[in-house]
Amino acid sequence: xADRTGRALVALGLFAILAAACGGAGxxxxxxxxxxxxxxxxxxxxxxxxxxxxAKALNGAGATFPAVIYSKWINEYYKLTGVKVxxxxxxxxxxxxxxxxxxxxxxxxxxxxxxxxxxxxxGPIFHVPTVMGAVVPMYNLPGVTATLKFTPEALSxxxxxxxxxxxxPKIAEPNSGVALPDQPISVVHRSDGSGTTYIWVDxxxxxxxxxxxxxxxxxxxxxxxxxxxxxxxxxxxxxxQQAFSIGYVELIYAVQQKLPAGHVQNPASKDFIEPKLxxxxxxxxxxxxxxDLRVSVTNSTNPTAYPxxxxxxxxxxxxxxxxxxxxxxxxxxxxxxxxxxxxxxELGYAPLPADVVKRAEEMIRSVKAxxxxxxxxx
Numbered sequence: 001x002a003d004r005t006g007r008a009l010v011a012l013g014l015f016a017i018l019a020a021a022c023g024g025a026g027x028x029x030x031x032x033x034x035x036x037x038x039x040x041x042x043x044x045x046x047x048x049x050x051x052x053x054x055a056k057a058l059n060g061a062g063a064t065f066p067a068v069i070y071s072k073w074i075n076e077y078y079k080l081t082g083v084k085v086x087x088x089x090x091x092x093x094x095x096x097x098x099x100x101x102x103x104x105x106x107x108x109x110x111x112x113x114x115x116x117x118x119x120x121x122x123g124p125i126f127h128v129p130t131v132m133g134a135v136v137p138m139y140n141l142p143g144v145t146a147t148l149k150f151t152p153e154a155l156s157x158x159x160x161x162x163x164x165x166x167x168x169p170k171i172a173e174p175n176s177g178v179a180l181p182d183q184p185i186s187v188v189h190r191s192d193g194s195g196t197t198y199i200w201v202d203x204x205x206x207x208x209x210x211x212x213x214x215x216x217x218x219x220x221x222x223x224x225x226x227x228x229x230x231x232x233x234x235x236x237x238x239x240x241q242q243a244f245s246i247g248y249v250e251l252i253y254a255v256q257q258k259l260p261a262g263h264v265q266n267p268a269s270k271d272f273i274e275p276k277l278x279x280x281x282x283x284x285x286x287x288x289x290x291x292d293l294r295v296s297v298t299n300s301t302n303p304t305a306y307p308x309x310x311x312x313x314x315x316x317x318x319x320x321x322x323x324x325x326x327x328x329x330x331x332x333x334x335x336x337x338x339x340x341x342x343x344x345x346e347l348g349y350a351p352l353p354a355d356v357v358k359r360a361e362e363m364i365r366s367v368k369a370x371x372x373x374x375x376x377x378x
Contacts, residue, residue: 044327044331044376045331045334045375045376045377047080047081047331047334047335047338047339048080049080049081050081050082050083051081051327051328051331051376053324053327054081054083054324054325054327054328054331055083055322055324055325055327055328056082056083056084056328057083057084057085057086058083058084058085058086058105058106058325058328058329058332059085059086059087059104059105060085060086060087060088060095060104060105060106060107060108060314061087061088061089061090061094061095061098061104061107061108062088062089062090062091062092062094062095062096062098062099062107062108062109062195062315063089063091063092063095063108063109063110063194063195063196063312064089064090064091064194064196064231064232064233064250065092065110065133065135065195065196065199065232065250065312066108066110066130066131066133066250066312066349067087067089067232068252068347068348069130069131069340069343069344069347069349070087070089070108070130071087072343072347073085073335073336073340073343074087076340076343077332077335077336077340080335081331081332083328083331083332085332087108089231090192090231091190091192091193091194091195091219091230091231092108092109092110092111092193092194092195092196092198092219093192093193093194093219093220094192094193095107095108095109095195095315096109096113096117096193096219096315097193099121099125099315099317100117100120100121100122102122102317105320105325105329106314106315106316106329106333107314107315108312108313108314108315109195109198109219109312109313109315110133110194110195110196110198110199110310110311110312110313111194111195111197111198111199111202111218111219112127112198112294112295112313113125113127113294113315121317122317123317123318123319124317124318124319125315125316125317125318126292126315126316126317126318126363126366126367127292127293127294127313127314127315127363128293128313128314128315128316128333128337128360128363128364129293129311129312129313129337129352129356129360130311130312130313130314130336130337130340130352131311131312131341131344131349131350131351131352132280132281132283132284132297132309132310132311132312132349132350132351132352133250133251133252133280133309133310133312133348133349133350134250134251134261134275134276134279134280134306134308134309135196135199135200135203135248135249135250135251135308135309135310136248136249136250136251136254136261136262136264136275136308137150137155137246137247137248137261137262137264138235138236138239138246138247138248138249138253138254138257138259138260138261138262139239139245139246139247139259139260139262140239140240140242140243140244140245140246140259141166141180141181141243141244142181142243142244143179143181144178144179144180144181146175146177146178147260147261147262147263147274148171148175148178148260148262148263149174149175149262149263149264149265149272150171150174150262150263150264150265150272151170151174151265152207152208152264152265152267152299152307153170153207153208154168154170154171154174155204155207155264156204156207156208156210156211157170158171158185158187158246159187159189159204159211159223159224159225159226160208160210160211160214160215160224160225161187161224161225163185164184164185165182165183165184165185166180166181166182166183166184166185166244167180167181167182167183174265174272181244183243183244184244185244185245185246186226186227186242186244186245186246187223187225187226187227187245187246187247188226188227188228188229188235188238188239188242188245188246188247189223189226189227189228189229189235189247189248190220190228190229190230190231190234190235191228191229191230191234192220192228192230192231193219193220194219194220194231195219195310195312196232196248196249196250197218197219197220197221197248198217198218198219198310199298199308199309199310200248200308201215201216201217201218201221202217202296202298202310203298203299203307203308205217206298206299207267207299229247232249232250232253233253235247235248235249235253236249236253236254236256236257236259237257239257239259240257240259248308250348251275251348252347252348252349255348261275263275264306264307264308265307266300266302266303266304266305266306266307267299267300267301267307268301268302268303269303269304271303273304273305273306273307274306275306275308275309276306277345277350278304279304279305279306279309280305280306280309280349280350281350281351281353282300282302282304282305282306283297283298283300283302283305283306283307283309284297284300284309284311284353284356285302285305285353286302287300289355289356289359293311293313293356293359293360293363295311296310297309297310297311298310309350311356314333314336316329316333316363316367317367318366318367318368319367319368319369319371320367320368320369320374321369322369323369323370323374326367326368326369326374327369327374327375327376329367330364330365330367330374330375331375331376333360333364334361334364334375337352337357337360337361337364338357341357
């Protein structure tokens with residue numbers, strides 16, 4: 001009950017957070033400036049106030065999955081430093097295209113760029129992880145108050161269009177005692193390029209050979225069934241409005257719409273795992289980190305892990321042309337991966353594991369302008 005109450009408070013505060021981050025808050029007090037003497041960045045780290053040598057505005061675009069916490073960070077960071085971060089939550093596909101075209105200072109994605117996409121970019125790109133989150137089966141079943149349990153076979157069958165009614169035995173068996181309606185299932189999926197989709201179909205490809213062979217993995221796929229919604233918001237709204245529907249969203253969007261998020265069966269323990277802070281964090285425990293941090297944690301064999309968990313990343317060029325923006329961006333990303341983590345759990349995300357933060361630090365310190373690392377020395 002305490003957990004549900006906490007999530008309700010998150011939902012009630014969501015719109016206030018978004019409004020403040022998008023300019024709804026009054027002018028912040030002018031932060032104390034540091035650095036700026038003779039062009040040096042000494043004194044601009046730790047990130048505890050404004051830095052005279054940095055740009056005062058940054059532009060980014062991409063994933064909707066982390067939009068809630070990014071909005072919170074933007075608001076808090078502006079109050080701390082006076083740097084205004086403009087972030088457009090247009091979907092991971094849009095974030096990848098924007099950073100590839102260099103029309104933004106940073107991109108954002110929940111599905112890592114492919115080798116081909118990285119090769120098409122204007123230079124090497126770092127994947128800097130920011131938080132972890134859960135992608136959940138969100139459903140609208142009038143009259144059903146129990147939280148449903150989903151096996152891998154049930155989820156893949158629903159989204160392949162093979163399971164078409166809510167009282168199908170593959171849904172009913174793990175939900176003994178629940179009066180499931182004899183109603184057709186309406187499937188809702190993303191219509192835009194989406195990292196949330198990537199996490200979802202990455203999971204489905206691991207648990208269903210048919211899905212892997214016929215649909216596959218990507219930020220956009222050819223859906224066998226269903227209607228599309230733009231962004232996590234669009235999917236959540238469609239499910240909210242349509243009885244007997246199911247879709248997939250980042251957890252906070254289910255909380256916001258006051259609709260249930262199903263529990264998903266773990267491959268090792270066979271338990272049905274609730275998506276929450278502890279079970280999402282468990283998905284990253286014991287994994288081998290790739291050197292570039294492009295890693296999948298779906299269908300984790302950790303027996304307590306929620307199976308449809310994932311990282312979300314900021315996409316940052318290793319070499320930037322504008323030194324002031326490079327300084328501003330590295331300071332912001334450092335703050336987000338350190339001080340900003342304290343906001344994660346209250347907004348439905350899991351903070352980064354310590355070993356991932358350490359690897360992120362190496363990337364941040366490697367960002368350059370004019371061939372020289374820009375991150376200030378402490």
